[in-house]
Amino acid sequence: MASLTAVRDGLKARIETITGVTGYARAVGEVNVPAVVVTPGQIVFDDAMQRGSDLLTFTLVLLVTLGDSDLAQQQLDEYLAGSGDRSIKAAVEGDQTLGGVADWTDVKGVQAYGLIEYAGRQYVGARFPVEVNVDGT
Template sequence: MDLGDIKVVLAAAVRAEVPSLACFGYVPDSIPEPCFFVGEAEIEFDKTFGRGLDEVTLTCRLLVSRSDDRSGQAALDRYLSGSGPRSIKRAIETARGAPGEHALGGLADDLHLMRVQAYRMYQVGEHNYYGAELMVRVIGEG
């Protein structure tokens, strides 16, 4: 699996399904609001014999405006819902492809949004945002 390509295509898949988000396959220097980006990666090599399978866990972040506490968190909640037009979960599930197809346009065998964590206030530079981390597992050939 090519980590760089996976990050870029994952961000593009979310952007295609949720066009109201600015999406990046890397950590941007400045944050346009609202923003989804792929951050850290953990790679576990050789999950099966003979370089058959690697597993990557991507920490993605979703940051929204802190215009006021109620509306900022309401916007965050809409993106974190399990379904609906702004659902990042739905966007990631769409990137899995149809049954029997490879995920992310052939870059991986499968991917899965495992959980949302760290729902809190984030500071980037001098700006504060409401946000959360989305943990995405990607599996594919080693």
């Protein structure tokens, strides 16, 4: 199996293809917004053909400034788009192998649009559930 670290780093690298967005492969205490923090979720071993593949799930936590709510909403709309140069989905799926560590990557949608607390601070943001399929051997 590709290491969890390699997959997280691959997701961070894809996020940082969006100009001006800071990606974080691990939880941090303070972020530079706009930011996306990669957080791991469920891991399903032996998803196909015994050790053929494993399915890793992540949540990409998008955070933008809370200061000007109109500007924050406008920024979010661009990141939430299904395509375009500011789209989280398009950036991540622009290299579904995440630099060769995954078989495929799929941004499943958007959840929790609105106020998000992260590291004790309030932001405007959203969460993107992501599935990554990796070689199980």
